[in-house]
Amino acid sequence: MAGSREKSDVDERIEEFVHVLHVMNHQGVEQKHRSKWRQKFWQIFPSVCASLLAIPFGIMLGWPSAAYPYLLEETSVIPISLSQSAMIAGFFMLGITTATPFSTKYHMGPKYGIWISMALFTLGWTLMWYSSNIFWLLGSRYTAGLGGGYGFGQVRAYIRDMCEPNLSAILLKQLNFYGFFGTIAAFTMNLFLDYRGFSLIALIISAVILFVTFFLPSTPKDFIKANRIDDALILLNYLRGKADHTEEIKDIHRKLSTKDEPFLIPILKDKKLRIKLIKFVLLVFLQQFSGAPTSFVYCQLIFDKSGCPFPEYCAVLYAIIFFTSNVYGVFYSPNFNKKRVLIYSSLSSTAMLVCQVLVLYFEVNQKWQYTSLFVMSLFVTFYSLGVGCISSTYISEWFPQKYHRGLSNLFTMEFFMCALVATKTFQVFMSSYPLYVGFFMFITADTLLLLFAMIFLKSNSGNRRNNLRANGSNFLNIQREKV
Numbered sequence: 001m002a003g004s005r006e007k008s009d010v011d012e013r014i015e016e017f018v019h020v021l022h023v024m025n026h027q028g029v030e031q032k033h034r035s036k037w038r039q040k041f042w043q044i045f046p047s048v049c050a051s052l053l054a055i056p057f058g059i060m061l062g063w064p065s066a067a068y069p070y071l072l073e074e075t076s077v078i079p080i081s082l083s084q085s086a087m088i089a090g091f092f093m094l095g096i097t098t099a100t101p102f103s104t105k106y107h108m109g110p111k112y113g114i115w116i117s118m119a120l121f122t123l124g125w126t127l128m129w130y131s132s133n134i135f136w137l138l139g140s141r142y143t144a145g146l147g148g149g150y151g152f153g154q155v156r157a158y159i160r161d162m163c164e165p166n167l168s169a170i171l172l173k174q175l176n177f178y179g180f181f182g183t184i185a186a187f188t189m190n191l192f193l194d195y196r197g198f199s200l201i202a203l204i205i206s207a208v209i210l211f212v213t214f215f216l217p218s219t220p221k222d223f224i225k226a227n228r229i230d231d232a233l234i235l236l237n238y239l240r241g242k243a244d245h246t247e248e249i250k251d252i253h254r255k256l257s258t259k260d261e262p263f264l265i266p267i268l269k270d271k272k273l274r275i276k277l278i279k280f281v282l283l284v285f286l287q288q289f290s291g292a293p294t295s296f297v298y299c300q301l302i303f304d305k306s307g308c309p310f311p312e313y314c315a316v317l318y319a320i321i322f323f324t325s326n327v328y329g330v331f332y333s334p335n336f337n338k339k340r341v342l343i344y345s346s347l348s349s350t351a352m353l354v355c356q357v358l359v360l361y362f363e364v365n366q367k368w369q370y371t372s373l374f375v376m377s378l379f380v381t382f383y384s385l386g387v388g389c390i391s392s393t394y395i396s397e398w399f400p401q402k403y404h405r406g407l408s409n410l411f412t413m414e415f416f417m418c419a420l421v422a423t424k425t426f427q428v429f430m431s432s433y434p435l436y437v438g439f440f441m442f443i444t445a446d447t448l449l450l451l452f453a454m455i456f457l458k459s460n461s462g463n464r465r466n467n468l469r470a471n472g473s474n475f476l477n478i479q480r481e482k483v
Helices: 002-026 036-051 054-071 082-102 110-130 134-162 165-173 175-189 195-213 220-225 229-240 246-257 264-269 271-288 292-297 299-306 311-335 338-361 371-384 387-398 401-432 435-456 462-482
Strands: none
Touching: 036 134, 036 165, 036 195, 036 229, 054 082, 054 110, 054 134, 054 175, 054 195, 054 292, 054 299, 054 311, 082 134, 082 401, 110 134, 110 195, 134 165, 134 175, 134 220, 134 401, 165 175, 175 195, 175 311, 220 229, 220 246, 229 246, 264 271, 264 401, 271 387, 271 401, 271 435, 292 299, 292 311, 292 371, 292 401, 299 311, 299 371, 299 435, 311 371, 311 387, 338 371, 338 387, 338 435, 371 387, 387 401, 401 435
């Protein structure tokens, strides 16, 4: 009885919104058809400004590789040991994991969620700038991790609320672009700035982005939640260019009235979904232990210990290759057969890791100094085109729509926690054994991933072929209707 009563109340409230909508339309609310470029602008520009949050995130992500060579020296302002380096890297990932479960909640609205996240980034870089011991570093990394873990969910919500579905799908992928741009900026700034100067510039960048986000417009959902239907209509006119927003108003109100359902227990109760969840968790685990994220954290130290000249410049080049490969992989690799992409990617990555072990063991760099850089660049390219971008796409393929948001949070949390463990494990190997020994962990994970893909993953035709088939069937249906 209580459930049906609540349901009727919700229906009545929706009808009130629709009634107000029609009344305001009759009162002369402007419904002019706007040009497409102007609609796209009002969707894209605020979304791009919100996405700038990924830049200080990327800078903090790239900070360890640039900072470790200096901090490990006894003459640094905050001397650390190699064993402490993994802990410093891990606190950033720990902060992300802590905040991620709250990132998809609608508290004050995504606009204000982005403000809070940018404030946390600004505070994190302030702590880094003033740091006088390792505890300041840990606090800085954890605070910035909180900003990243909470902020990315709020940015995604903001883009989905402002943009049409097709456009939002593209802009969400471009978040990777801003993150990796920040990472490359971190590697590049390290060439010209000392520790304090680096932190100060990162602080200024975060403060500027925080200032920019203060001018973000509210979303239609924010206005509807505040019962400001007229403002929501005006904004929807700019964003959509349609005369009737009834269905969208009703859909937004329905989402605001719907509570999040638990996703893990229903999945565990369903045998098929439970098996898919186990596959997904194993896939993410093997992805993170396959070497690229950890090598990215320690790349400058790896090139230094490998005997590469100018390791800081090698690290910049490595970051650029990592960035471009990831962008290509995120946009294009899911369009192909995922099983084949994973097999080719893990097989190629394993081959390059074996080559890296041989290069280090036989000291090939003494004959050609850039051998290790060349091999590692090929490794991270092959990794990024498959292993690094495919696992998250299985969420939409394996699980119903209602579980996607919860599984995305689970993916993020496992992604960074596994990265933390893998980074610490590699650091232990690097501290106690010759450098090449740590690469055997990556080889093992890549080999297991190869076997996993061959045995447990089913072949699919890829999104591109599915889209072609769908377009073909639509074309045939249209022709039949004409006849």
